[in-house]
Amino acid sequence: MRISCSVVSYHNPPDQLGLALRSVAASHAAVDLWLVDNSRDTALESVAREAGARYLHLPANPGFGAAHNLAIRQALESGSDYHLVMNPDVWFGPEVIPAMTAYLDAHPDIGLLMPDIRYPDGSRQHLCKLLPNPADLIVRRFLPGLYRLSGRLARYELHDSGYDRVMDVPALSGCFMLLRASVLRRIGGFDERFFLYMEDVDLSRRVGEVARTVYYPLVSITHGYQKGSYKNATLLSHHIRSALRYFGKWGWLADARRRRVNRLALAALERPRDAVPAMDRPEK
Template identity: 70%
Template sequence: MSISCAIVSYHNPPAEIADVLRSVAATPGVAVMLIDNSRDDSLGAIARQFGVRYIHRPDNPGFGAAHNLAIEEALASGATYHMVINPDVTFGPEVIPGLRSYMDAHPGVGLVMPDIRYPDGSHQHLCKLLPHPGDLLVRRFLPTLYSLSGRLDTYEMRSSGYERTMDVPALSGCFMFLRTSVLRKTGGFDERFFMYLEDVDLSRRIGRVARTVYYPAVSITHAYQKGSYKSSVLLRRHIRSAILYFNKWGWFFDDERAAVNRAAMRALEEPALDAKPSPPLANRK
């Protein structure tokens, strides 16, 4: 039972790439591919140091398109699982085996995401409902109003406490553990999304044929740069992706979105059989 993994980089610091490759290398036997969308190939030296496959794409085809190169190889190689991992992620040696064991025991799950923490150990609230246009607009430009309205807590499923395994409509692309048999049905990322919302789109398509699950028994650390909050170029890309997403799935009238989100929130009202107390910050990876 094989696992493949892809990391897409764009001018990331070499030390950051080394950290994520070191995290993956703690689990033997994972086939790793580093797809580098940077203008130069300086990260190739780090890839060679860790013995991973390196593909240089100076034309920068985008996040999803670069990841699809690895997904196609994962399907061709017969891998059972494939991981999509951001370059600003680190984790301990228990993470990949833990996710693999969960997927082995739950064949109806097509995508699982672990618990995700900031470097200080606090939760990143990356479990989300399928977005409404208002969610993205008000959350980005009127965050205080969005938070005070209570909509932020609902959209990010915060009432769960993030301490229970739960079905989540939209999971973050910073760390996706995917069943390749499901990817054969859904395909990989929609390459029309250069970056942003391609993970929501893929989660939604997987959710039509399998479960998409948040599994907090293992945790990773994610630097989470929020690039579109700092760069006007990335903000424009984010807006274009949002327009593309809603053109594809529906803007204000989306019956599927409403049904999926209702089911996810209704499930949170049921008792959590696997809830666990948060570990002390010092013990978190």
């Protein structure tokens, strides 16, 4: 089994990036690791070298998805079975990748798997989501208090699931996506029209049309999660442009497929919980 991983960086702190790369390199699984650097300089090349990662420098900064795609194409050409898309502000223990690849081996209908994701203080990040409609994104971003009080935030982020069971989720976070290579070959990688933001929702949706997209809470990772578009006007403009592209691609209000996928996901969560078979649990 061949496993590959790509991390895309843009002027990330070397200590942060080194921790992410070492987490991958320290895994029990042998992983072909790429650092794709969208920064203008090559200051991070030594960090990649120390972690045993291949270094790809893209100073023109083609965007998050396009940078990952460069590594994905090389990984697929080299015969990778699974490819991990990972943010540079993520770290985890050596049990994570082996447990997740074992689960994918046992469930060939899954195309995308995401683990439990925590803040550095140990609290949970609610990154399992329904496919968004325009109101979800607008009200959640600009009127978060109203969105939270209305109960729509809890529904959109599937809070009632408890985040304590394996479940099919329509939209998973791009901070840590373990993807089946055969599915990537079928659908392609990220849509490069999305420079930053929404590319993970779009990819989750395209994977979901041919395979299952699943949350696997039996292993956890830590994610810094800066919410940059809440603090930086340039990032906010990227987020808005990506949202416009997303709804222009999939539909604004008239999106019957979105309604169907979300309805099925919510209905599945109302059924009795399925126990996770012992063979699927990670070894302690």
